[in-house]
Structure formats: structure tokens, C-alpha cells
Amino acid sequence: MxxxxxxxxxxxxxxxxxxxxxxxxxPIRPNDNVFRISTVRGRGKCWRACRDIQPGTPLIHEEVLFRIVRDETANNRHQSSFPAFRELSCPDPATPQRRFDANNFQMTGRNQRPCHGIFTQASRINHSCIPNAYFAWNPDLGLSGRLTVYAIARIPPNAEILIDYRSLDAFETRDERQQGRRHYGFDCTCPACRTDTEPGRESEKRRERMRVLESQIAQxxxxxxxxxxxxxxxxxxxxxxxxxxxxxxxxxxxxxxxxxxxxxxxxxxxxxxxxxxxxxxxxxxxxxxxxxxxxxxxxxxxxxxxxxxxxxxxxxxxx
Structure with missing residues (x-):
């Protein structure tokens, strides 16, 4: 160019x-009080907006609580050493590794080996197939990198802040997306997954068409x-x-x-x-x-x- x-x-x-x-x-700095962590029935903890949040607002830049390199596993030592980890939700039967699988984020950069980490606050964010926030690992923030979460849509006061745990499967069908998230221990009930409703059926059609287009473009x-x-x-x-x-x-x-x-x-x-x-x-x-x-x-x-x-x-x- x-x-x-x-x-x-x-x-x-x-x-x-x-x-x-x-x-x-x-002009809002990350970690300003734009959200609070509260309890939602049947879904454990969640993030809720404290004010009207506009797209592009930084919600958090968070250091990792602990990380696990690929091929290693979470164990009882992690649960005993990190009380915040023990408090995270976990599908039955509860084990350290299942708790880790349900709450970790991928981390890369600065020539690190591929690894995943647990975060005290970010690991509380719930999922939606139509998210209003986006997470990413930024290896250039701080001494060892930060997990960032930014609003990508307007979020009204008291609304739940939601990310997509697996954005790579966005063009899959509702059933395929549910299958890919089994290890998280929940079935998504976001509008895109409510295929018993007219909006849900329209979403399914759009995603099927998007998958066709993506395949044609990839070629x-x-x-x-x-x-x-x-x-x-x-x-x-x-x-x-x-x-x-x-x-x-x-x-x-x-x-x-x-x-x-x-x-x-x-x-x-x-x-x-x-x-x-x-x-x-x-x-x-x-x-x-x-x-x-x-x-x-x-x-x-x-x-x-x-x-x-x-x-x-x-x-x-x-x-």
C-alpha cells in the first residue's frame, strides 16, 4: 500500500x-465503577451495568489470578491457594479442572507458551451468543499483560454485561453451539438460541446464510x-x-x-x-x-x- x-x-x-x-x-478509564458483580438466579454471579455504558467504554483491564500452561491441569493446590478460584461456579461433579475449564480465558503473546488463566472478576462474566462486550488478552499492558473487556454495544443501567465465550462458532446452528459449550455446564438461552421464538428462528436463518457466505469468501x-x-x-x-x-x-x-x-x-x-x-x-x-x-x-x-x-x-x- x-x-x-x-x-x-x-x-x-x-x-x-x-x-x-x-x-x-x-473518557472513562478501565476499572472505573461502570459495573458491579451481582447474583442472577440459576446462573451464579454476573456483571451488571451501574450506568448507561456506550460502545468503546473500557470495563476492565485485569491481571491474571493464575495461569496454566498447555498440557498442565488444575488441581487441589490451585483451589487451596486461590480462594477466589474456589468461589467460581462449577458444573457437577465439581473438580478443580472442571472449575478451570468453565472459567478460564486464553492468553498469548510475548513469546509465551500457549496458556489459559483465571481472573478474579472477568471469570464472573456470563455468556451470550449476541454479546454486548468483548474480551481480549493484551500482552503489552503492564508488566505481564492484562485481560481487557470493552463494551461493543450500548448497555443500559442494570443490564447484564455479556461476552461470547466461543466467538469462533458464531456461524454454527443453535444445537452445534450448545454442543461446543457443554464443558461450561449450561445451556444458552440468549435470543439467538431461543429457536422456539420468531426472533430465534430468524437468527438461525441468518447464521446459516452467514456460514455459506463465509465459506465462499474463504475460498x-x-x-x-x-x-x-x-x-x-x-x-x-x-x-x-x-x-x-x-x-x-x-x-x-x-x-x-x-x-x-x-x-x-x-x-x-x-x-x-x-x-x-x-x-x-x-x-x-x-x-x-x-x-x-x-x-x-x-x-x-x-x-x-x-x-x-x-x-x-x-x-x-x-x-
Whole structure:
């Protein structure tokens, strides 16, 4: 992608400033009292909003209570050493490993071996297939990294704050999603999983169509610019609309905008240097940047401006 004479750092700063201006994110610091932990019948503890929370609001930056490296297991030592771990919900029969499986978050980065961790507060957040918050591990925060949680939708006062435990299965059917979450010890009853209702049935249809579109788009991921067709761009547009209709803001909508940006980049590569194509080439570049900026806004909203994902998107835009 073209780079202007200004330094990369200056371009990054300008894009971040513009994105913040467009987003209008409120000046709330993480760990401000925007939520409280309370009890919900049949579901143990939960997070509830203390005030009206706008998208992009940082809810928490939390240090890990303890972590377990891949191939290791939780045991009685962890339960005796960490009272907060013992208090977390656990499906029957209760064992340290089952408690860990039901409450951990994946952690990566800084050349660490793959591991998962337990968090005193974040491990209390409940699940929804249509979440209003997003979690991510940021290895660059603090001395050893932090788990971040940001609002990705407006959350009214006293409403429950919810994340998607397994966003990778978002395009699966209700039954497939339930099967993939058995180790958590609950059956999801969010609106998308209520297939006995009209909204639930409509959600099921949307997700089935999104799975088809995702599969078609994936087949063109590494396509040569000379081989791509307009059909892929139409698929990306349709997927973006369905994601917004479904309320799946992140990460899938951000990925669809990245796909659009890549399509326009390939199109620009296809016509580069051809006679009479200068204006169209410039139009492709502008469309590419428009889609990239939409992704950047979602990255900032869901992860914070200092996240690795934001840096990656900025690098894509100006490299």
C-alpha cells in the first residue's frame, strides 16, 4: 500500500485521532465503577451495568489470578491457594479442572507458551451468543499483560454485561453451539438460541446464510488479483449487513471490513499502471481506506487504542 512522505508514526497518530473523533468514545478509564458483580438466579454471579455504558467504554483491564500452561491441569493446590478460584461456579461433579475449564480465558503473546488463566472478576462474566462486550488478552499492558473487556454495544443501567465465550462458532446452528459449550455446564438461552421464538428462528436463518457466505469468501482468501471477481465483494457486503442485523459487532464484522479492504487492494493491484486507469486506481485506494477505517474503529472500540490488533490494522493501512 502507498506510503506518503509523512512518517509512519505521524500517519498512525492521525488515523487514531480521526477514529476517536468518529467514535466519540467517552473518557472513562478501565476499572472505573461502570459495573458491579451481582447474583442472577440459576446462573451464579454476573456483571451488571451501574450506568448507561456506550460502545468503546473500557470495563476492565485485569491481571491474571493464575495461569496454566498447555498440557498442565488444575488441581487441589490451585483451589487451596486461590480462594477466589474456589468461589467460581462449577458444573457437577465439581473438580478443580472442571472449575478451570468453565472459567478460564486464553492468553498469548510475548513469546509465551500457549496458556489459559483465571481472573478474579472477568471469570464472573456470563455468556451470550449476541454479546454486548468483548474480551481480549493484551500482552503489552503492564508488566505481564492484562485481560481487557470493552463494551461493543450500548448497555443500559442494570443490564447484564455479556461476552461470547466461543466467538469462533458464531456461524454454527443453535444445537452445534450448545454442543461446543457443554464443558461450561449450561445451556444458552440468549435470543439467538431461543429457536422456539420468531426472533430465534430468524437468527438461525441468518447464521446459516452467514456460514455459506463465509465459506465462499474463504475460498478466495489467497486469490491472485487477476482472478478475483465482483461476486466476492457482493458476498462481503451481504455478510456485513447480516452481521449487523444479528448484532455480531466483533470480531466478525471487523473481519468482513478487512475482507473488503483486501478486495479493493487486489483490484488496485490488478489495474495498476494500465493506461486510462489512474482515476479508477485512486478510487480503489479510497475504497480500500474506507473499509480499513471501519475495521480500525471496531478494533479500537473492542480492544482499546493500545492493543496489538489496532497496531496490526494500522500497519496494514500504511505498509
Amino acid at each position: 502507498a506510503v506518503e512522505n509523512r512518517s509512519i508514526a505521524a500517519q498512525y497518530e492521525e488515523e487514531l485521532h480521526s477514529a476517536f473523533k468518529r467514535l466519540g468514545i467517552p 478466495t482468501k489467497d486469490q491472485d488479483p487477476s482472478e478475483q471477481t465482483i461476486d466476492t465483494l457482493f458476498d462481503l457486503f451481504e455478510l456485513s449487513k447480516l452481521l449487523q442485523d444479528e448484532g455480531l459487532v466483533y470480531p466478525h464484522l471487523a473481519d468482513s471490513f478487512l475482507g473488503q479492504a483486501l478486495w479493493w487492494w487486489r483490484e488496485r493491484e490488478r489495474v495498476a499502471g494500465r493506461n486510462g486507469m489512474a482515476m479508477y486506481e485512486e478510487e480503489c485506494r479510497e475504497k480500500e481506506m474506507q473499509a480499513s477505517r471501519k475495521k480500525l474503529e471496531l478494533d479500537i472500540m473492542a480492544n482499546g487504542h493500545d492493543s496489538p490488533e489496532v497496531t496490526k490494522t494500522l500497519s496494514f493501512m500504511f505498509t
